[in-house]
Amino acid sequence: MVSGLSRNDGRARRLPTAVKIVIAGGFGVGKTTMVGTVSETRPLRTEELLTDEGVGIDDLSGVERKKTTTVAMDFGRITMRDEYVLYLFGTPGQERFWFMWDEVSLGALGAVVLADTRRLSDCFPSVDYFERRSTPFVVAVNCFEGARQYDLEEIQMALNLGPKVPVMLCDARSLESCKQVLINLVLHAMKFRGLPAEAPQNA
């Protein structure tokens, strides 16, 4: 019964609190890559089913004619000290799945909007979404090989971002780079919510 006892001990302490960060952006911009780069566990996928003809309709008579779609979200986990667990969710790329965005953005610490300079307009909906929701976000430009390098200022202007939204370059495959983006996001979120910011340090 040793295992039973240790389980009891485990239950006696408070459960950790989970925190989430959303990784958004257009299709194929590197959201899943970023989640995989920083996750301590193999990234998992959560799926939600929905019908073409509206969600929440209980009339079963038409069920056999409805088409279903699966919306998948990749997510990863980072266990922190002090009883916190951080989850990173890659949003479903298609904008028509806004309801999933709502679910995943509610209560989020903040969001990273990944952008690709070759298809900058793909991240407009994400930027609009988080601006409307007043979710603190940063824009991270994933540096794809062969893509023209732009000034961060040019990107800031092209996205019509306010000067307070941090824009940075990143490489979604690099742990160091992803860490820096996430740390910048947390610092920005603190400032956004009026908390005393600590001086940024390099990790």
Place this chain on the structure above:
Amino acid sequence: MMPPEDPPQEHWPDAPASHPAPDRFLDEQAGPMVRPYVMTSGRTEPTRGKFDLITLVVAAGPEPEGAIGLGPEHLAIIRLCQSVLSVAELTGHLDLPVATVRVLLGDLLDKGFVSMQEPEPEADMHDIRLYKAVIDGLRAL
């Protein structure tokens, strides 16, 4: 965990057009829509709890033997939740839709087989310890 695959549609190729064709229930789209809710006896909402994607769940004890009213999916959740897991992780491990897992978790919470910790509501994102812990955790990666 999942029911067996549907038989191929070719088994019912000649259904008379005059009455409902049985294969309309068996196309690849209909299958995954119906089956998850069989596990929940058709329920789409949990009896208790909201179960956010990052609500953390832990089993209240070891997997019960011969528990009445628990399906194999309920038992699988209790097994997985011997260590703390989020609702999202459970859905990933079980390969079930979020809505299904929520209903199953509601049952388990109702019967006292699991306990849970809801995340901080959006309004409470002003706890500076949370931000510091996240920054420290990220730096330590």
